[in-house]
Amino acid sequence: MCACIAVICLAIPLLVADDGPGVTVAARLAVPSSAAPSPVDPLPGWAPPELLTAPVDDGRAQAAVDAAQAAASATTELGVAVLDRVTGRTAAGDRGDEPFYTASLSKLVVAVDVLDRRRTEDLAVTDDDLDLLRRALGPSDDAAMNQLWVRFDGPGAAARVGADLGLTGTTAPADPSQWGEMSVPAVDLLRLYDHVLGGMPDEDRLVVVDALSAAPAIAADGFDQAFGLLDPVVDGPGAVGAQAKQGWMCCFSERYYLHSAGVVGPDQRFVVAVLTRVPSGPGWDAARAEVTAVAAAAVRALG
Template identity: 65%
Template sequence: MIVIGCALALLFAVPIVAASGLGHARATAGAQQRLAGPIAVAPVAQSAAEPGRGSQSAPAPPASPRREVARAVVAAAEGAAAGTTELAVAVLDRETGELALGARGAEPYYTASLSKVVVAVDILDRRRLEGLAVADPDIALLRRSLGPSDDGAMNTLWSRFDGVGAVGRVSSRLGLSGTAAPRDPSQWGEVSVPAADTVKIWQHILDEMPPADRDLLVSAMDAAPPQAADGFNQAYGLLAPAVDGPGAPGAVAKQGWMCCFSGKYYMHSTGAVGPDRRFVVALLTRVPRAPGWEVSRQELTRIATAATQAMA
C-alpha cells in the first residue's frame, strides 16, 4: 500500500498514481566539491589628493562572503538526524558557488511530489524552446500541483505533457547524473532523484530560466498553504515556522511525502533559503513508519532548523 500525499490515501486503479517520494536507492559514496574558487577582491586604488582639496579616504572594499558555509550546513543537518533516519542532503551556496554533499547526497531517492517540479520545469522549457502549446488552464494546473501539491492536477499534467518523458528531457538539458523515470510509467511519485540533482534543478530555476518562468514557479511554491490539497500538513522542514516564519531566514520550498516501501515513510523538503535565496537545500529522508507522520515531520523540521542555523 502506498500513501500518496496524505498518509491515509490508497492507490486505486487510476491512470496516474500520486505519491510523494522515495526510492529503493543505490548507496554511493558521499562527496563534497566546490563549483567555484575563491572570489578575488580587486584592490581599491588610492589617488593623491587634488591640489586645493582635502584628502579623502578611499571607500572600503566590500566584505568577501564567508566561505565553507555549505559544508557546515551539511554537517549540521546530518548531525541532527536520528540514527534510524536515512538522510540525503545537498547544499549549494549561490553566492560563493560552493556545493557540499552529505554521505548519501548522490544516492537516488523516490521523489514523491518533487517530481511535480521536474514536470513543471519541462513544460515551461519546452514552451520556450520548442513552442509547446500551454494554455492558461494548464498554467493553473501547474500552480495547483506546486503550491497545494494537488495530486489530481499532477495526474493531468503527467498525462497531457508526457511526464514520463519529461524526466529524460530535463536530465539531458541540465546534465543530471542520477535522475531516472519510474519503472511503471504511471507512477510519477516513483521518479528517482538524488539530492545533488535536486539542487541542480533548483539552480536551473533560479539562475537559468527566464525571469517570467522563474517567477511563475517560485510564486506557485511560495504560495504553498500549510495544509496540502489532500489534507496533509506540509508546514515542516524548510516550510516550518522556525525556518520560514516571522523572524526566520525565510524559504521557498517544495515538499514530498509518501508511504510505504519497505515499511518506511519518505519525507522530503527542498528549496531556497535566506536573503536573496542564497542557499539551495535538498533534504531527502527515509524514516521508519512505526512512529507515525507527526514524528517524521518533527524530525525533518529539526534537521532543517539545524541546517539553517549553520548558515548564520
C-alpha cells in the same frame, strides 16, 4: 594604487627616449597628444578590481550539511545537499548522490520540463495548464499533477530535464503511471533550483517561485506540509519566506519518504535539499518533526 604606480614606472623610459634629455616626466605628461597610448602590461599578480572582490567560500554550505547529518536520528536515511549560489560552493552529505523516490518533488521536475519546452520546442501551454502547474507546486494537488503527467509526457520529463541540466541521478519511474516513484538525489535538486532561479526567464521563474511561496500549510490532500524548510519554527533565513517543495509518500519497506527542498536566505542565496527515508512506525507527526529538526540544523548553520 599599486597597479597605477607600476604603469607610471614602466612608462618612464619611453617618455625620456621620445623627448630626449632635459624634458621632465611632468612636462611630457603636460604636452597634448592625439596619439593613442601604448598598452602596458600589468605587473605579475595584478588582477582587475572585480576579481579582487570575488566572493570567497566561507564554508557555510559544508557546515550546513554537517549540521544536518548530526541532527538526523540513527534510524533516518538522509540525503542532504546545500548550494551557496553566491560562491558556487556545493556540499553534499554521505547520501547526497543517492537517488530517493521523489514523491511530490517530481512535480517540480515536470514544471521545469513544461516551462522550458514551451520556449525550446514551442510547446503549447495554455493559461489553464499554468494553473495546473501552480496547483501542483503550491497545494501539491495530485489531481493537477495527474493531468500534467498525461498531457505533457511526464514519464519523459526526467530524461529531458536531466540531459538539459546535466543531472546525474534523476530517472523516470519504472512504472510510468507512478510519478511519485521518479528518482532524484539531493545534489540534482540543487541544480534544478539553480536553473529555476538563474536559468529561466522571469516569466517562467515567477510561475514556480510564486507558486511555492504561496504553498498553504495544509496540502490539497489534507496532509500537513508545514514541516522542514516550511516549518515556521525553523530559525534563521528559512523562517520567513522560504520557497520549498515538499514531498511525502508511504510505504516502502515500512518506511516513509518525506522531503523538503527549496531556497532560503536573503536574496535566495542558499538551496537546501533534505531527502529522508524514516521508519513509518512512529507515525507522520514524528516523521515531520524529524525532517524539521534536520532542516533547522542546516538553516542555523547557514547563519
